[in-house]
Amino acid sequence: MKFGVVVFPGSNCDHDAWFAVSNNLGQKAEFIWHDATSLGDVDAVILPGGFSYGDYLRCGAIAKFSPVMQSVRKFADAGGLVLGICNGFQILTESGLLPGALIKNSGLKFACKPVPLRVETTNSPFTSDAAKGQRLVMPIAHGEGCYTADERTLDQLEAEDRVVLRYLENPNGSMRDIAGILNEERNVMGLMPHPDRASEPLMGSSDGLVILQSMVSAVAQASVLVEAKG
Amino acid sequence: MTPQVIEAHQLTAAEYEKIVALLGREPTYTELGIFSVMWSEHCSYKSSRIHLKKLPTRSKLVLQGPGENAGIIDIGGGYAIAFKIESHNHPSFIEPFQGAATGVGGILRDIFTMGARPIAVMDALRFGPLDIPRNRRILQGVVSGIAHYGNCFGVPTVGGECVFEECYNGNPLVNAFALGVFKKDEVFYGKAKGVGNPVIYVGAKTGRDGIHGASMASAEFTEESKQKRPNVQVGDPFLEKLLLEACLEAMQTGAIVGIQDMGAAGLTCSTCEMGSRAETGVEIDLQYVPQRETGMTPYEIMLSESQERMLLVAEKGREEEVFRVFRKWGLDAVTVGRVTPDGILRVKDHGQVVAEIPNRALADEAPVYNRPYTKPYRPAPLQPPGELPAGDVKADLIALLDSGDICSKRWIWEQYDYMVRTNTLEGPGADAAIMRIKETGTSIAMSLDGNARYCVLDPREGAKLIVAECCRNLSTAGALPVAATNNLNFGNPERPEIMAQLVACIEGMAEACEFFETPITGGNVSLYNETLGEAIFPTPVMGIVGLMKTTPPTPVHFQQPDRAVILLGGFGECDNLRFGGTQYAKVILNALWGLPPALDMQYEKRVHEAIREIVSAGLAESAHDLSDGGLAVALAEAGFGAAGVGVRVEVPRADRQEIQLFHEAPSRILLTTAEPENVLAIARKFSVEAAQIGVTMKERLRIDCGSENLLDCDLKELRHPWETSLESTLHQP
Numbered sequence: 017m018k019f020g021v022v023v024f025p026g027s028n029c030d031h032d033a034w035f036a037v038s039n040n041l042g043q044k045a046e047f048i049w050h051d052a053t054s055l056g057d058v059d060a061v062i063l064p065g066g067f068s069y070g071d072y073l074r075c076g077a078i079a080k081f082s083p084v085m086q087s088v089r090k091f092a093d094a095g096g097l098v099l100g101i102c103n104g105f106q107i108l109t110e111s112g113l114l115p116g117a118l119i120k121n122s123g124l125k126f127a128c129k130p131v132p133l134r135v136e137t138t139n140s141p142f143t144s145d146a147a148k149g150q151r152l153v154m155p156i157a158h159g160e161g162c163y164t165a166d167e168r169t170l171d172q173l174e175a176e177d178r179v180v181l182r183y184l185e186n187p188n189g190s191m192r193d194i195a196g197i198l199n200e201e202r203n204v205m206g207l208m209p210h211p212d213r214a215s216e217p218l219m220g221s222s223d224g225l226v227i228l229q230s231m232v233s234a235v236a237q238a239s240v241l242v243e244a245k246g
Numbered sequence: 247m248t249p250q251v252i253e254a255h256q257l258t259a260a261e262y263e264k265i266v267a268l269l270g271r272e273p274t275y276t277e278l279g280i281f282s283v284m285w286s287e288h289c290s291y292k293s294s295r296i297h298l299k300k301l302p303t304r305s306k307l308v309l310q311g312p313g314e315n316a317g318i319i320d321i322g323g324g325y326a327i328a329f330k331i332e333s334h335n336h337p338s339f340i341e342p343f344q345g346a347a348t349g350v351g352g353i354l355r356d357i358f359t360m361g362a363r364p365i366a367v368m369d370a371l372r373f374g375p376l377d378i379p380r381n382r383r384i385l386q387g388v389v390s391g392i393a394h395y396g397n398c399f400g401v402p403t404v405g406g407e408c409v410f411e412e413c414y415n416g417n418p419l420v421n422a423f424a425l426g427v428f429k430k431d432e433v434f435y436g437k438a439k440g441v442g443n444p445v446i447y448v449g450a451k452t453g454r455d456g457i458h459g460a461s462m463a464s465a466e467f468t469e470e471s472k473q474k475r476p477n478v479q480v481g482d483p484f485l486e487k488l489l490l491e492a493c494l495e496a497m498q499t500g501a502i503v504g505i506q507d508m509g510a511a512g513l514t515c516s517t518c519e520m521g522s523r524a525e526t527g528v529e530i531d532l533q534y535v536p537q538r539e540t541g542m543t544p545y546e547i548m549l550s551e552s553q554e555r556m557l558l559v560a561e562k563g564r565e566e567e568v569f570r571v572f573r574k575w576g577l578d579a580v581t582v583g584r585v586t587p588d589g590i591l592r593v594k595d596h597g598q599v600v601a602e603i604p605n606r607a608l609a610d611e612a613p614v615y616n617r618p619y620t621k622p623y624r625p626a627p628l629q630p631p632g633e634l635p636a637g638d639v640k641a642d643l644i645a646l647l648d649s650g651d652i653c654s655k656r657w658i659w660e661q662y663d664y665m666v667r668t669n670t671l672e673g674p675g676a677d678a679a680i681m682r683i684k685e686t687g688t689s690i691a692m693s694l695d696g697n698a699r700y701c702v703l704d705p706r707e708g709a710k711l712i713v714a715e716c717c718r719n720l721s722t723a724g725a726l727p728v729a730a731t732n733n734l735n736f737g738n739p740e741r742p743e744i745m746a747q748l749v750a751c752i753e754g755m756a757e758a759c760e761f762f763e764t765p766i767t768g769g770n771v772s773l774y775n776e777t778l779g780e781a782i783f784p785t786p787v788m789g790i791v792g793l794m795k796t797t798p799p800t801p802v803h804f805q806q807p808d809r810a811v812i813l814l815g816g817f818g819e820c821d822n823l824r825f826g827g828t829q830y831a832k833v834i835l836n837a838l839w840g841l842p843p844a845l846d847m848q849y850e851k852r853v854h855e856a857i858r859e860i861v862s863a864g865l866a867e868s869a870h871d872l873s874d875g876g877l878a879v880a881l882a883e884a885g886f887g888a889a890g891v892g893v894r895v896e897v898p899r900a901d902r903q904e905i906q907l908f909h910e911a912p913s914r915i916l917l918t919t920a921e922p923e924n925v926l927a928i929a930r931k932f933s934v935e936a937a938q939i940g941v942t943m944k945e946r947l948r949i950d951c952g953s954e955n956l957l958d959c960d961l962k963e964l965r966h967p968w969e970t971s972l973e974s975t976l977h978q979p
Contacts, residue, residue, distance in 0.1 A: 025491075025575060026484050028400025032668045035684070065666075067398045070484030126393050126661045157397070157663040213665050218682065218798060 017235045018044040020058030022084055022104075025050065029065030029212060033101065036215035037062070041228050051083045059235045060097035061088055063104025065157070065210060075103060075118065075160050076110035085111055097141055097231050098204045102158055105196075105206030114199055114206045115173070116165030118158075122189025126159040130221065132184040133195050133209060137177045140198055141234030142205045142227050152223040154209035156187055161208040163190035163197075173197055181207055247272060255282035261613055268607040276545045276593065277601045280608065283458065283511035283549055284518065287773050290612035293739035294771045297749050300756045301766045307728050308765055315356040315436060315506065316426075317767020319729045321793055323686035326430035328362040331370075331423040331694075331733045331789045333772035337478040338420040342387025346420050347395040347481040351553055353424040354399060355507035358490050359556060361434040361497050362426030365669055366681050367396050368694045369406040369422050370733070370787045374415030376650060376975045381410075384418050386976065391481075392422070393661040398483035399490070402670050403662035405679035406694050410650035413698070416777030421733040421770075423694055423789040427683055434497055436506030438520035438528050438559045438585045443503055445517070445528055445583040446565065448572055449489045449555040451538035452513070455479045456551025485554040485577075492575035493556060499571065501564035508555040514548045514608075516557040517583075518591045522609035529592040530583030532600075544593060544600040559585060615739075622705050622750050623743035623781070626838045630822050635835070637904040639878070639949070639957045642834050644967055646875045646908070647882060649833040653971035654886075672799040677719040677871050682796045691725035691792040698783035699827045700842035705747045705784050707842050709754030714850045714912050715873060716790035717762045721854035722871045722915055724800060724861035725792030730759055732769040732788055737781025739773045747784035748773075755786060761847050762854075764790050800861050802870045803887025809867055809942045810922035811893050814860070815853045816935030817877070818911030819844070829874045830908035843911045849934070850913045856932040857915050863928070865919050872914040878907040878949070878957075880916050885947055885961045886968065892961045894948040895940030903956060907949070918942055 019037045023030045030047065037045040048055055050068075055061060068079035079085060085107070092098045092113055100108040108114040121127055135143055135150040146152070165173070170192055173179050181196035188208070196207030211224025252262045255278055265273055265281050273281060287293060303311035309326055310318035316330040334349025350367060357364045369392055374381040385408075396403045401424070438445065456479035496502055504524065506516045513535070521528040532547050542550075560568050565581060572579035586592070591608065593601040604611075646652050659674035671689060672680035678693040693716040701708030717727040732755060737744040759766055775782045804811075825831060826840030860866050868887075872880045877897075885892040900906035919925045922938050929936035947964060949957040 025488055026398070028398075028487065028666055032666070035668060066400065067484055067487075070398070070482075072484070125390075126397055126663070128663045128665065129660055155665055157665060159397075210665075213668055215668075218671060218796070219665075219668055 017059040017232055018046065018057065020048045020055050020061045021045055022061060022063050022088065023047045023049055024066065024068040024079055024082065026068050026070055027064050027066035029102065029210065032212040033062045033064040036212040037228060040215040041225060043232060048084060053083050053087060055087050055091055060099065060231050061091060063100040063107055065102030065104065068103055068107060076107035079107045080111040089113065092204050095203055097234060099142060099231065100206040101210055101212060102208055105208055106160065108204060108206040113204050114197060115169050116163055118160050119162045119164050120160050121162050127187055128155065128157040129187065130155045131187050131209060133181045134184055136179045136182055139177055140180055140202050140205065142230050143180055145230040145233055146226045153221045154211055154214040154224050156209050158208055161188045163194040165191060180205060247278060255279065256286065257282055261285060264613060268611060269603065274601060276548060277603055279545045279549050280514045280601055280603060283514055284608040285612045289511050289515060291771055292613050293615050293617050293773060294734065294748060295614050296616055297752045300752055302756060302760045303765050303767065305763060305765045308767055309430060310767065312766065312768045315359050317729065317731060318433060319767065319791065320430055321683065321686065321688050323688060324429055325427060325683060325686050326433065327425055327427050327690060327791065328357050328360045329423065329425035329731055329791060330356050330768045331421055331731045331787065332356065332770040333733050333735060334420045334422065335418065335735065335772050335775060338388055339384065339418050341478040342384045343391040344478055344480050346388040346391030348479045348553055349420050349422045350392055350395040351481045351483065351486050352509050353422045354401065354486060355509060357424045357426035358493055359434065359436065359505050359507040361432050361494065362428040363494060364401045364424050364426040365667060366425045366679065366692065367401050367403045367422060368679065368692065368789065369403065369420065370694050370696055371406065371408045372414045372419035372785065373410055375410050375412060378415065381415065382976055388420055389658050389661055395481055395483040397663040399487050400666050402664045402666050404664050404670055404681065405674045407696065408655050408658060411698060411783060413782045417775045417782050419735050419785060421787045423731065425690065425692060425791065434502065434505050436520050437504040437524040438526050439503050439524045440559065441526060441585050441587045443559050443562050443585045444565055444581045445530055445585065446558050446560055446568060446579055447535055447582045448558060448579040449577055450482065450485055450552055451536040451578065452547055452550045453538045453552045454542065454546055454550060457546055457549045479551050479553050481553050488575045488577055489554050489556060492572050492577055496568050496571040499567040501560050501567045503559045503561055505556060505558040508557060510551065512549060512551045518605045518608040520557065520559065521589065521591060521605035525589060527586035527588040527590040527592065527605060528583060529586050531594040531597065533596045534580050534582040536578045536580060544595045548593060617739050617745045618742045619745035619749050620742040622746040624702065626703060628840060630826060630839050631837050634822065634902060634904065637834065639903065639907060640959055642830065642904065643878050643882060643957065644964060646829055646833050646879055647964055648967035648971045649829065651829060652875050652879060654969050655972060656969065657973045657976065672723065676802050678723040678725065680723055680799050687796050689794050689796045691720045691723045691794055692789065693719035694787065694789045696785055696787035698785040699832065699838060701751060701786060702783040703827050703840060703842050705750035706754035707845065709751040709786050710758040710847065711842055711845050711912060712786060712788050713755060713758035713762055713764065714845055714847065716788045717764065717854055718871045720790060720792035721858050722869045723794065724858055725794035726858065727762060727764045727790050727792040730764040730766050730788055730790045732766055732786060734771045735775055735782060735785040735787065736773050737776045744781055751784055751786045758847065762851065800866050800869050801887065802884060803868055803889065804884050804891040804893060804918055804942045805867045805889055807891055807943050809918040809920060810938045811895060811940045811942060812917050812919060812922060812925055812936055813914060813939045814857060814917060814929055814934060814936045815914035817898065817906065818909065818914055820905055820909035820911050825905055825909055828876065828908060828910045830904065845912050852932040852934050853913045853915065856929050856934045859928050860917065860925055865921055865925050866917045867919060869915060869917040872916060873910065876908040876910050882947055882964045884916060886965050890945050890961065891942050892945055892947045893940055893942050897939065897949060897951050899951060903951065
């Protein structure tokens with residue numbers, strides 16, 4: 017399958033995502049420039065980490081108006097898989113593709129470290145290859161990763177089994193220890209930890225691969241279904 | 247020109263005479279400003295130049311030595327690395343956040359202006375003691391500034407050091423190191439070649455910030471220095487990221503002939519240096535320079551140190567290829583002038599000539615001073631302050647682990663993104679940082695180190711010890727040291743006893759770099775680090791890089807219980823005299839005396855060869871070199887890993903156990919292995935002392951001497967103060 021990695025001018029984990037997919041996962045990956053009005057023939061989209069347009073205003077606040085995000089929205093509406101990592105998660109919440117917001121870490125400082133996580137649901141195309149309750153270690157690297165939403169939204173996320181990952185040691189004050197969530201249709205996921213930075217033993221962890229691998233499985237299954245129908 | 251105007255530009259009467267002679271007339275006000283920055287200590291190295299010539303600069307791997315924006319080393323497989331260290335001390339004192347941020351920005355530009363993509367940053371930081379609130383604010387500002395710039399730009403900050411000393415109270419040191427990688431046949435130089443070629447300005451617009459920054463960095467601090475805050479530049483890491491990508495992409499077009507960043511002395515420095523290197527002239531008209539303020543004078547435009555700007559020379563007729571790339575990244579790119587045959591820097595403003603100076607006069611004819619030097623200033627006695635008081639091993643060890651220089655710096659480095667670009671095999675907190683080069687299967691190990699206490703006691707030996715320590719760090723990681731960069735931070739060179747420190751440090755460094763085969767490929771000299779007449783300790787900082795095969799790194803920490811613990815290099819020797827520069831003397835005795843530890847370079851090198859062979863044979867499960875705090879601190883630090891494995895060791899009888907446990911003799915490495923015989927055999931092969939001093943065990947640190955127990959405690963008792971010290975000090979009311 018082919019992953020599209022969106023490149024905003026201030027993306028700086030675009031190569032990390034590309035390398036994780038192409039080198040460590042063994043799938044195709046191509047870059048999509050931020051003013052692209054079409055995503056081409058990609059099967060899934062990754063919004064990588066970084067500082068999209070500098071993010072001096074609010075992380076992702078300007079990115080939501082970019083041409084590529086209009087295409088990403090259409091892609092998601094049509095059921096395409098969209099994974100937002102770190103800044104990508106921030107952009108997804110700013111764009112309204114995911115609920116809630118990511119605000120300054122409760123410690124008020126940027127935090128970079130590997131953190132333990134728990135897989136809360138496998139009922140998603142991003143975690144279908146994982147086991148429920150599985151412990152994953154992936155790095156975080158963000159200043160604004162404190163997941164925040166109103167109580168009703170949080171209750172709804174939990175009731176609908178849309179919390180994908182939780183922190184085992186909450187590093188940023190995120191409400192209900194939330195590290196990653198799904199949209200209602202379950203084809204858009206945002207997470208603050210970096211699966212791209214945990215995709216081979218030399219990085220200290222390969223735990224992030226299960227997320228990318230699940231996406232590959234989901235796309236393969238979908239194409240089998242399409243072929244079966246056709 | 248009145249004497250007052252000349253003095254305000256920090257030029258002496260004799261220097262002014264030389265300017266008049268070079269021009270054959272009185273300079274204009276703009277020309278005077280241009281000369282003052284180019285001939286400042288910061289840009290011209292006028293006090294250090296004749297001594298810097300003593301440093302070794304060549305080897306088979308050196309593709310580019312000093313004199314360019316950064317040094318370049320061949321790492322094989324068709325690839326090369328560019329690296330350099332640079333200080334931003336003065337701005338960081340005046341405005342810590344922006345001072346440190348733009349320090350990182352400046353060194354990054356030095357790397358990518360050569361065509362290399364920066365893959366790692368390290369920082370050597372020095373502050374006054376943290377019990378003074380102002381020093382806490384400076385540290386927090388500096389750390390946030392580094393984090394702000396590096397994290398957004400997308401370069402990992404992977405290591406460095408942070409040291410506290412009274413002498414940095416009014417004069418903190420911020421030395422930033424950066425390293426980049428590129429194909430070795432795609433190197434770009436700062437040369438304005440090709441008469442008629444267009445000179446193109448790219449990047450941020452020019453404002454009034456940072457005017458005379460270079461001159462500010464060439465003067466002592468006084469009470470009035472705080473008024474110099476407007477001289478500090480403001481950084482925009484997002485713009486720098488755009489500039490990086492645009493420059494690297496534009497270089498691929500093949501239309502760029504030469505390129506140089508606008509750092510210290512801004513447009514002035516980049517124009518005349520590019521011309522001087524190519525033996526051409528450069529003519530620009532300031533009306534075309536993008537400006538973010540109105541009414542700027544030619545003087546202000548030429549001297550502005552606005553950040554995130556570059557000057558490049560393109561092939562005539564291919565400008566559009568370059569412009570297209572910069573447009574894509576949303577950046578200004580404007581032709582501001584052209585290369586001329588006459589060797590003159592000619593600055594026009596709307597066609598009117600405002601400055602006309604031979605490039606060589608600015609870049610190469612700056613005054614060179616052989617400043618008088620006497621004996622190095624030494625504010626410490628030779629003899630100890632009295633009989634060494636009896637110590638308590640456990641209390642002393644805890645006090646050392648809790649002290650500023652030795653305690654964990656996690657609070658600092660967790661604010662840095664040390665993993666972005668996924669090349670970091672070993673990040674902060676290890677003896678050396680290790681970055682893999684994805685393209686070649688080679689990894690680069692790097693270490694940043696200084697020790698001003700050693701240098702103030704003996705500048706020559708102190709400098710050698712620093713080189714040895716860096717090379718030991720690299721070798722402990724399994725890497726072969728290949729090249730170095732240096733940052734020389736000293737006081738006022740016009741004082742002969744300070745000049746003597748500088749000369750002795752350079753000579754010691756030259757000797758050690760020659761011996762350890764790590765030529766200096768570039769660096770930075772920061773003088774006038776004095777506040778109200780009080781100089782800092784002589785503080786040379788070395789950044790040394792080494793090469794190794796890409797393999798999983800050997801951890802610093804003990805991994806498993808029941809492994810043999812070997813002290814490679816032996817217990818070392820130390821007497822009262824050579825104990826005076828140690829962390830024990832500083833923290834426990836609050837004193838400084840005597841001489842630095844004795845270094846036998848021949849022996850040190852054999853230790854490096856032995857540990858490299860041990861590590862590359864896969865025999866070491868963990869390896870950690872002994873430095874600050876000696877053996878006892880190294881044993882504790884190696885026990886602070888995730889595995890919770892400590893050690894039980896046996897030490898020989900000694901007159902003074904404090905000295906044996908805490909002295910800082912070099913040439914020693916602590917390692918654990920499942921195959922002690924093989925390790926000892928390698929040590930014998932290199933005629934290096936080595937002995938099994940104990941075995942690892944769960945959760946405790948125990949030290950015995952015969953039947954006497956010197957220390958026996960839970961690792962947690964030691965780990966807690968080490969881990970929390972910095973944060974609790976910073977958060978005290």
